[in-house]
Amino acid sequence: MKKILILSANPINKSRLRLAEQVRKIKAGLERSKNRDKFEIITEWAVRSKDIRRALLDNEPQIVHFSGNGSGEDGLVLENDTGQMQLVSTNSLAGLFGLFNDKIECVLLNACYSEVQAQAIYEHVDCVIGMNQKIGEEAAIEFAVGFYDALGANRSYEEAYKFGCNAIDLEGIPEFSTPVLKSRNGTGVNSTSKEGDRPFLEKPEGSVPLNSAFYIKTPAIESDCANEILYPGALIRVKAPQQWGKTSLILRIIYLAEQQSYQTTYINFFETENNSFTNLDKFLQWFCLSITNGLDLEDKLSDYWRASNPAKINCTNYFQRYLLAEINNPLLLALDNVDLIFEYPEIASEFFGLLRSWYDKSRTKPIWEKLRLVISHSHRVDSSLHQSPLSNAGLIIELKDFTKPQIRDLVQRHRLNWTEKEIESLMAMVGGHPYLLRLGLHRIARQELTLQELLEKAPTDEGLYGNHLRKHLSKLRQNPELHTAMRNVVNANNSVMIGADIADQLRSMGLVKFTDNCVLPVSDMYRLYFRKHLGVNG
Numbered sequence: 270m271k272k273i274l275i276l277s278a279n280p281i282n283k284s285r286l287r288l289a290e291q292v293r294k295i296k297a298g299l300e301r302s303k304n305r306d307k308f309e310i311i312t313e314w315a316v317r318s319k320d321i322r323r324a325l326l327d328n329e330p331q332i333v334h335f336s337g338n339g340s341g342e343d344g345l346v347l348e349n350d351t352g353q354m355q356l357v358s359t360n361s362l363a364g365l366f367g368l369f370n371d372k373i374e375c376v377l378l379n380a381c382y383s384e385v386q387a388q389a390i391y392e393h394v395d396c397v398i399g400m401n402q403k404i405g406e407e408a409a410i411e412f413a414v415g416f417y418d419a420l421g422a423n424r425s426y427e428e429a430y431k432f433g434c435n436a437i438d439l440e441g442i443p444e445f446s447t448p449v450l451k452s453r454n455g456t457g458v459n460s461t462s463k464e465g466d467r468p469f470l471e472k473p474e475g476s477v478p479l480n481s482a483f484y485i486k487t488p489a490i491e492s493d494c495a496n497e498i499l500y501p502g503a504l505i506r507v508k509a510p511q512q513w514g515k516t517s518l519i520l521r522i523i524y525l526a527e528q529q530s531y532q533t534t535y536i537n538f539f540e541t542e543n544n545s546f547t548n549l550d551k552f553l554q555w556f557c558l559s560i561t562n563g564l565d566l567e568d569k570l571s572d573y574w575r576a577s578n579p580a581k582i583n584c585t586n587y588f589q590r591y592l593l594a595e596i597n598n599p600l601l602l603a604l605d606n607v608d609l610i611f612e613y614p615e616i617a618s619e620f621f622g623l624l625r626s627w628y629d630k631s632r633t634k635p636i637w638e639k640l641r642l643v644i645s646h647s648h649r650v651d652s653s654l655h656q657s658p659l660s661n662a663g664l665i666i667e668l669k670d671f672t673k674p675q676i677r678d679l680v681q682r683h684r685l686n687w688t689e690k691e692i693e694s695l696m697a698m699v700g701g702h703p704y705l706l707r708l709g710l711h712r713i714a715r716q717e718l719t720l721q722e723l724l725e726k727a728p729t730d731e732g733l734y735g736n737h738l739r740k741h742l743s744k745l746r747q748n749p750e751l752h753t754a755m756r757n758v759v760n761a762n763n764s765v766m767i768g769a770d771i772a773d774q775l776r777s778m779g780l781v782k783f784t785d786n787c788v789l790p791v792s793d794m795y796r797l798y799f800r801k802h803l804g805v806n807g
Contacts, residue, residue, distance in 0.1 A: 273417075274330035275312045276321060278337040278347045280354040288314075288336045291379070291410045295334075295417045302421025315348050318357050322365060331374045332420075333366075334413070339380035339400065341492050346380070363389035370394060375426045377416065379409050384449050385488045388678070391451040396426045401449045401486050402495060402525065408444040411436040427452050434480075443528060446480040453681055470683070470714055473707035476516040479524055483682055483707060484517060485675050490666055494518070495525050497664045498601060501638030502631020504663030507645040510779035512704035513668050515645040519603050522643055526601040531641070533601045534563030538609040546613045550580040552620070557587050560602065566595055581623045588627070593639050603643040628662050647777040670701025670782075670791070679706060683714040691720055698727050700792035702779060705734060728797035738798050741778060745803065748774075755780065756803040759796045764789045 275295070277288045292312055299308050313324045325333070338346035344356035363386070366373060370393040378387055378399045387399025404412075415436025419429035430450040438445040470483075477484040497503050505522065507515050516537070523533045536559055545555040554570060561568055573587040593600065610617045624644075630637040642663070671679070676696055680687050699705040709723050712733060726732030730739065745752045754771045764787035767775075772788050775781040780795055781788040790796040 270306075271308050271332060271420075272328055272330040273308055273310045273332040273334060274324055274328055275310060275334045275336065276316045276324065277312070277314050277335075278316050280338075280346065280348050281352045287406055287410070291336055291413055294410060294414045298414050298418045299421045302418065304421055304423050307423075308421070315352065317348055317350065317355070318361075321347075325365070325369050325373075329369070329372050331372065332377070333373055333375070334377045334379065335383075336379045336409070336413075339378065339383040339386070341382035341385055341488055345378070345383065345386055359386050359389045362386055363392060366390045367393035377413075379404075379413055382488065382492065384486060387449065387451055388674075391678075396450070396452045398430055398448055398450050400447050401488070402447055402491060404444055404447045405442070407440065408437045408442045408447065411440050411442065412448055443524075446524075449486070450482065451678065451681070453684075453686075470711050473704065473711050476520055477514070479520060483679065485671065485679055485703070490518070490668075491521065491525075493664060494522050494666065498522065498526055498531075498641050498643075499529070500641075501599075502628055503641040504628055505641075505643045505666060506663055507643065507666045507668065508647065509645075509668035510647055510777055512702070513779065514703050515668065516605055518666070518668065519605055519643055519645055523601060523603055526599075526641070529599075531599045531601045532564060532596050533603065534560050535603045535605065536560070536563075537605040539606045541609065546610075546616055549616050549619050550583075552613075552616050553580045553584040553623075556620075557584055557592075560592060564592065564596065564600075566592070581619060581626075584623060585627070588640075589634075589636060593636050596639065599639045599641055601641045601643065603645075605645045607644055607646045625662060671703055671706060672701065676701065676706060679710060683710045685710065685714060687720075694724060695720065698724050698793050699734070700782075700794075702791070705737070709733060728794045728801075734794065738794075741780060741795075742799070742802055744778065745799070751775065752803060755799055758788055759790055759800040759803065 275292055277292070279288055296310055299305055299310065311324070311328050311330065313320055316324070324330075335345065338354075340346060340356060342359070344358045345362060347355050347357050349355040366376065373394050375396040376387070376390050376394050376398070378390075378397070381400055381403040384399035384401045387397040391397045398416075400409075412433040414433075416429045416433035418436075419432035420426075424432065427450065430448065430452075434445045434448055437447075471478065471481060473483075494505055497505050507518055509515050519535070523535060526533050536556075541555075544551075546552055554574065557570060558568060561570075569591055570587065573591060574583045578586075610620060624642060627637060627640060628642070631640060673692065673696060677692055680692055680695075695706070695709065699709065709727075712718050713720055713723065718733070723733060727734055728738075729735065745755050750768075750771055751774060754767045755775060757767065758765055758775070758781060764784050766787045772781065772783070775788065776783065780791060780799075782791045790799075
C-alpha cells in the first residue's frame with residue numbers, strides 16, 4: 270500500500286485556486302485504475318507548517334503532493350492561524366523532508382516556481398518534481414491527473430512524470446515543459462532500471478531544447494527575465510563566453526514571452542551573410558526585412574525607405590509607422606550573438622545608438638512600449654558596450670560556471686551513480702563549462718568511455734576535447750599578445766596580473782577566470798594543454 274499525502278494551502282490573501290477540483294480528479298483517476306487497492310489518499314487542507322510536520326509523522330506517506338502557491342527563492346506559500354499567507358523557507362522545508370528520507374519516495378510540488386524547493390528536497394528524497402516557472406491551473410490539474418493515472422497503471426515515478434507532461438501537451442496547453450523531474454536511477458513504484466542501462470540522451474549540440482531533461486536552470490535568472498519582459502520597453506543583455514548557454518536561455522525567454530501572447534522574432538547574427546554589412550543603410554534594410562519576415566508581415570520597405578533620409582531615420586520610421594503599428598501585442602526582439610557586429614565598428618556604433626534611442630522612446634511614446642529587446646554577447650563585447658549608448662541600460666544577466674550542486678544534478682540526470690570525489694575530479698579537469706560537461710557526461714552515459722579515460726585524455730589532442738582545444742590554440746597563435754599572456758598564466762603556480770583588455774579577451778574565450786585583479790586558468794585541462802603547446806617553440 271502506497272500512502273499519498275496531499276497537502277493544500279490557499280491563503281485568503283492570494284488568488285483562489287481550484288485545489289478541490291485537482292484533488293477530486295486525482296481520486297477519481299486512481300479509483301478507476303486497475304491498481305486502486307495499492308493506494309491510499311490522505312488529504313490535509315489549509316496547511317500550516319506545523320500541519321505538514323504532524324501529517325508526515327502521523328501518516329508516514331511514500332508520496333507527498335503539495336498543491337498551492339510558490340514564490341521561488343522566497344519559499345513555499347502556506348497559511349497561518351488566521352488563513353493569511355505565510356512563507357516557509359526552502360532550507361527549512363528541505364530539512365523537514367530530510368527527517369523522513371527513509372520513508373518518502375516521491376515529492377510533487379504542484380506550485381509555481383517550486384523548482385527551487387524541489388532541488389533542495391532532492392538532497393534527501395530520490396524523486397522530486399517541481400515547476401520551473403509559473404504554471405496555470407489547467408496545466409497543474411492536467412499534470413496531476415496524468416501523473417496519478419500512470420501510477421495507478423503501475424508505472425514508475427519517472428514514467429508517471431512523462432505522462433503528466435504529455436497530458437498537458439495533449440490538451441494543447443503550452444506548459445508541458447514547466448514540470449521538472451529530479452530523479453536518481455532506479456527510483457519508482459515499478460522501476461525496472463538497472464545499473465548499466467543507457468538512458469535516452471539527446472546529443473549535446475547547439476541550444477538545449479525547451480523540453481530537455483538536461484537543461485540546468487538558474488531559477489533566479491529565469492525569474493528576473495520573466496519579470497523584466499513585462500515592463501514596457503524592456504531590455505535584457507545576456508553575456509557569457511561561447512557555448513555557455515546564452516542561446517538556450519534566450520529560447521526560454523522567448524517561450525515566456527509567447528506565454529504572455531507577445532509577438533517574437535529571433536535573429537542570430539552568426540547566421541548573417543557578410544554582404545549584409547556592406548554599409549549601414551544595407552544592414553538596417555536587412556535588419557528590418559528579417560523582422561518583417563519573422564512576423565509574417567508584408568515587405569513594405571519601399572513605402573518607408575527614403576533616399577533623402579539617413580538610414581537610422583528610415584529604420585525608425587519603418588518600426589514605428591509599420592511594424593509596431595501593425596501588431597496589437599508587445600514584440601520581443603531577440604538578437605543573439607551580436608559579437609559579429611563589432612567586426613564592423615562603424616555599423617556597431619550607429620546600430621547600438623539606434624537601439625538606445627528606441628529604448629528611450631519607450632519612456633515617452635506609447636507605441637514604443639510594445640518593444641522588448643533581448644541581446645546576447647560575450648564578455649569581450651561587453652567592454653565595447655560599456656562605451657556604447659547601451660552601457661547603462663536594461664537588465665544585465667551574466668551566465669556563470671556551473672556550480673558543484675549543478676554539476677551533481679547534471680550527473681544524476683545522466684543516471685550516473687558517482688561519488689563526490691568523481692564529481693570533483695571532472696569539475697577540476699573541465700571546470701564549470703556547461704557544454705564541455707554535457708559532452709563528457711553524454712559520452713560516459715553512453716558507455717563510450719569511462720571517467721578515468723576522459724580525465725587522462727582531456728588535456729591532449731587525442732582526447733574528447735581535442736577540437737575545442739585546437740581551435741583556441743589557433744586563436745592564441747594568431748595574436749601574439751594573447752599568446753604571451755596565456756603562456757604566462759598557465760606557467761604560473763598562482764594567479765597572475767595581465768592587462769585588462771587582454772584579460773577580457775581571454776575571459777571571452779572562456780579560458781581564464783578572475784580572482785581579485787588577477788587571472789587563473791578556468792580548469793586543469795587548459796593549464797596542462799596550453800602549458801605544453803605555448804612553450805618557447807609553441
